[in-house]
Amino acid sequence: MTRSSAIPQPTGSASQTLTFDGPAVAAALDAALAAEPDLTARLRLIADYIPGRVAFSTSLGIEDQAVFAAIATADLPFDVFTLDTGRHFPQTLETLEATESRYGRRIRITFPDAQEVETLVARDGIMGFRHAIENRKACCDIRKVRPLNKALAGASGWITGLRRDQSAGRAHVPFAAWDGAQGLIKLNPIADWSLETLERFVEDYSVPVNPLHAQGFPSIGCQPCTRAIRPGEDIRAGRWWWENEDGKECGLHNRPKKDAAA
Numbered sequence: 001m002t003r004s005s006a007i008p009q010p011t012g013s014a015s016q017t018l019t020f021d022g023p024a025v026a027a028a029l030d031a032a033l034a035a036e037p038d039l040t041a042r043l044r045l046i047a048d049y050i051p052g053r054v055a056f057s058t059s060l061g062i063e064d065q066a067v068f069a070a071i072a073t074a075d076l077p078f079d080v081f082t083l084d085t086g087r088h089f090p091q092t093l094e095t096l097e098a099t100e101s102r103y104g105r106r107i108r109i110t111f112p113d114a115q116e117v118e119t120l121v122a123r124d125g126i127m128g129f130r131h132a133i134e135n136r137k138a139c140c141d142i143r144k145v146r147p148l149n150k151a152l153a154g155a156s157g158w159i160t161g162l163r164r165d166q167s168a169g170r171a172h173v174p175f176a177a178w179d180g181a182q183g184l185i186k187l188n189p190i191a192d193w194s195l196e197t198l199e200r201f202v203e204d205y206s207v208p209v210n211p212l213h214a215q216g217f218p219s220i221g222c223q224p225c226t227r228a229i230r231p232g233e234d235i236r237a238g239r240w241w242w243e244n245e246d247g248k249e250c251g252l253h254n255r256p257k258k259d260a261a262a
């Protein structure tokens with residue numbers, strides 16, 4: 001079922017640069033997603049509502065594995081990619097391989113600019129991100145944010161696996177919102193899922209997951225910047241644990257808000 005007749009229409013053909021009322025489409029889609037409990041149906045709504053390329057950036061963590069399972073099973077035409085920072089756990093790369101085999105679908109891999117990484121490491125050292133928060137942010141910028149921006153360039157939508165109960169900073173994540181900084185609609189189809197809902201989905205559909213999750217790693221990033229958490233700790237406490245809580249995002253999901261309402 002198409003919902004396009006109920007929402008603002010894009011102009012231009014698929015071969016042209018699409019122009020559409022992003023904030024209005026995002027608002028309509030946010031309401032539609034909130035009213036639809038099924039993940040696959042939510043993803044179909046996204047495909048119906050948004051013209052042009054819709055990208056899904058997977059970190060290969062359990063949330064993104066669930067979203068990818070639904071995308072691949074329904075054979076939805078999203079541009080699925082992951083960022084290889086060069087510092088992943090071996091288990092993360094094994095999860096990537098297992099996922100492609102399980103679903104018979106290739107996941108596009110993006111890499112940071114080699115010269116930028118060389119210049120950064122020459123300046124700060126191979127573990128320079130532990131010596132100053134500025135160094136850490138520079139490393140995340142070069143290894144994650146810039147490749148992400150490159151991968152998202154020209155996309156109309158960006159699907160993520162963010163959930164509201166992952167951290168206090170994600171407590172108000174919407175299902176869909178206009179991201180003025182990127183010029184696209186950011187989509188969080190499992191924003192309202194609890195950890196229990198997520199784990200049940202993964203078990204019910206035999207979704208491959210990173211074995212580190214069972215070893216105390218609820219949130220898995222780069223190997224030198226991720227540790228297991230202790231019982232009772234926040235699920236993101238194992239990320240950049242040497243820093244204060246305030247700045248503990250890598251820049252992928254905390255973009256400038258100045259254009260958010262544009």
Ligand code: SF4
Binds near residue numbers: 129137250
């Ligand atoms: S998580 Fe650590 S190693 Fe990975 S990009 Fe950020 S600072 Fe660099």
